[in-house]
Amino acid sequence: MKINGYEYTQEEVLEALREKGYLILPFRTYDEEHIHGSGFIMNWYNTQCAVKGDETPSDENVWQNVAIKEFTKSFTKPKLV
Numbered sequence: 001m002k003i004n005g006y007e008y009t010q011e012e013v014l015e016a017l018r019e020k021g022y023l024i025l026p027f028r029t030y031d032e033e034h035i036h037g038s039g040f041i042m043n044w045y046n047t048q049c050a051v052k053g054d055e056t057p058s059d060e061n062v063w064q065n066v067a068i069k070e071f072t073k074s075f076t077k078p079k080l081v
Contacts, residue, residue, distance in 0.1 A: 001013055001064060001067065003067065003068065003071045003072060004071070004072060004073055010063075013063065013064075013067045013071075014048070014050075014063060016067075016071070017050045017063065017066060017067060017070065020070060021052055022050040022051065022052055022066065023050070023051050023052070024048050024049070024050055024063065025048065025049050025051060025057050026046060026047075026048055026049075026057075027046070027047050027048060027049040027057040027058075027062065028044060028045070028046050028047075029044070029045065029047060029059055029062070030042045030043055030044045030045065031043050031045075047062055047063070048062070048063045049061045049062055049063060049066075050062075050063045050066040050067070
């Protein structure tokens with residue numbers, strides 16, 4: 001996974017999330033693949049979620065999404081004043 005221009009392994013990211021107080025839990029979710037007409041195929045897969053406090057595992061707190069939110073730094077041009 002790439003964060004701030006550097007490549008990190010899943011293990012490195014999960015360990016950093018644990019150090020920030022996240023609990024890593026298994027999670028089963030799916031994505032939908034559109035087929036002709038109005039049909040969809042649900043492709044199920046297992047992943048992990050990073051949760052804190054009273055959060056429950058969901059698509060919003062899949063570990064990659066949480067890592068991007070926690071560790072991405074915005075690079076902005078500082079003011080000269």
